[in-house]
Amino acid sequence: MRPFLLDEAESLDHALQLLAQDEDAHLIAGGTSVMLLMNLGLMEPTHLVSLRRVTELRGIATTPEGGLEIKAMTTHRQLELSPAVKELCPALTQTFGHVATIRIRNQGTLGGNLAHSDPAQDPPQMLIGLGAEVQLKSASGERRIPLEELFVGYLSTTLQPGEILTSVHVPPLPAGTRATYVKFLPRTQDDYATVSVAATLRMEGDRCADVTLTLGSVASTPVRARSVEDALRGQQLTDAAIKDAAALVPDLVDPPDDSRGSASYKRRMAGVWTERALKQLRDAPANGTVHA
Numbered sequence: 544m545r546p547f548l549l550d551e552a553e554s555l556d557h558a559l560q561l562l563a564q565d566e567d568a569h570l571i572a573g574g575t576s577v578m579l580l581m582n583l584g585l586m587e588p589t590h591l592v593s594l595r596r597v598t599e600l601r602g603i604a605t606t607p608e609g610g611l612e613i614k615a616m617t618t619h620r621q622l623e624l625s626p627a628v629k630e631l632c633p634a635l636t637q638t639f640g641h642v643a644t645i646r647i648r649n650q651g652t653l654g655g656n657l658a659h660s661d662p663a664q665d666p667p668q669m670l671i672g673l674g675a676e677v678q679l680k681s682a683s684g685e686r687r688i689p690l691e692e693l694f695v696g697y698l699s700t701t702l703q704p705g706e707i708l709t710s711v712h713v714p715p716l717p718a719g720t721r722a723t724y725v726k727f728l729p730r731t732q733d734d735y736a737t738v739s740v741a742a743t744l745r746m747e748g749d750r751c752a753d754v755t756l757t758l759g760s761v762a763s764t765p766v767r768a769r770s771v772e773d774a775l776r777g778q779q780l781t782d783a784a785i786k787d788a789a790a791l792v793p794d795l796v797d798p799p800d801d802s803r804g805s806a807s808y809k810r811r812m813a814g815v816w817t818e819r820a821l822k823q824l825r826d827a828p829a830n831g832t833v834h835a
Contacts, residue, residue, distance in 0.1 A: 544581060548590045555599050555680070555709065561592045562705045563682045568592050570707065572616055572655035575647055600654070600709060603627050609715035615654025615708050619666070623648060631713065634722035638669040638741070641726060644733045654708045657693060660700045663760045667694070668741035669724045671765055672755040675713045681706040694764040717753070720745045721824045726759075727816055729803055736760045737803040738812045744824040751775045756821075760803075761796035761813050768795050771817065780825045789818035 550568075552558035562568050568590040571577045580586035594600055600616040603625050611631055613622065622628050623639040642648050642656075642665050656664055657677065667690065675690040682705060690711070693700050702708065716722070726739035739759040745752045754775050756768040774788040798809035 545587045545589070547588050549593060550591070551593045551596055553596055555597055555707070558592055558594060558597060558707060559680070559682045559705065562707070565590050566704055570594060570658070572652040572658075573618065573650045574655075575643075575651040576655055576659040576661070594654075594707075605631075606712070606715075611711075611713040613653055613711040613713065615710055616652050617654075619643075619648035619651050619653065619656070620645065622653060632673060632716055632720075632722050634724050634741075634743075635669055635673065635713075638665050638724040641665045641724065647733075653711060657690070657711070658700060658702060658708050660694050660696075660698050660764070662694075662697065662762060662764050663735040663739075665724070665726070665736075665739065665759070667765045668739055668757040668759040669722075670711065670713065671767060672722070672741045672743050672757045673713050673716070674755075675711055677708055678710040678712065679703075679706050680709045685709075687712070691765070691767060697763040716743075717745055721827045723820055723824055723827070725816060725820050725823075727812055735803065738798075738809055738816050740813075740816045740820045742817075742820045742824055744821070746780075746825075749779050751778055751780055754821075756817065758792070758796060758813055758817070761798040761809055763797070766796055768792060768817070770795065775821075780821070782822070785818055785821045785825070789814045789821065792817045 550561050569588045571591045571593050600614045602614045604612045605627050606612055619639045619642045629636045656666055671691045676687050677690050677693055678687050695701055720743055722743045724741045726736035728734055729737050738761055741757045743755045754772050756771050758766045771788045771791050778784050792814040793810035796813050798806050800806050
């Protein structure tokens with residue numbers, strides 16, 4: 544491993560100053576992603592800026608509207624155990640519980656996870672489906688964008704040089720919303736998924752009032768399956784209607800061939816697990832979590 548300079552930022556402003564002084568500086572949060580890339584030789588930084596001491600980037604708060612503000616340095620384990628997260632959406636708690644192992648969840652942070660932009664990670668899909676936005680800050684100002692717009696490719700985001708992801712904002716769920724996160728694991732429970740599906744559903748009577756569907760591990764970014772959503776809104780969710788909508792999924796994804804399956808296999812599994820998730824949601828109680 545190449546030698547590098549490590550600076551410990553004492554505050555958010557200090558971190559922004561360090562980034563502004565060196566355009567080659569890289570941020571490190573929990574370190575689970577950065578150290579992996581360094582060990583694999585995929586990243587050879589000369590200057591790392593650690594956010595470990597930046598206390599203003601930690602914490603979970605309920606907003607006046609009833610949503611959540613999650614600071615970027617909050618760990619997956621803290622989110623998994625948070626009563627506020629569970630009260631907002633039990634499926635979000637379930638999602639954070641799917642991340643790797645407890646040791647990784649105790650170390651890895653939400654901000655680091657999102658900035659890493661690995662489409663096989665768990666949280667992005669569920670957060671996109673819940674309408675989450677991210678707050679980004681640099682020395683020149685702040686901006687807030689839908690989480691979906693953060694990801695542009697494998698390990699690639701719209702973060703600009705000198706910019707830090709400071710928080711994630713999750714709006715309150717409309718009354719009666721059902722949500723689930725399911726993943727197909729061909730090997731161990733802490734492995735990356737062959738395919739993962741995050742879905743939300745709200746019914747009015749016997750018809751679908753609204754639905755979101757986001758898939759992971761099947762393209763270079765999370766895939767929001769809007770054509771599937773459009774096919775279901777206003778419809779009675781019969782087995783046939785769900786099957787027909789899920790049949791659209793294979794054409795929406797572009798998975799790689801790897802040790803977890805061929806591209807053609809993953810396309811088929813994406814459709815199968817979409818159908819399964821939607822049926823589970825249809826049959827679940829309102830505001831409930833569906834477990835795979």
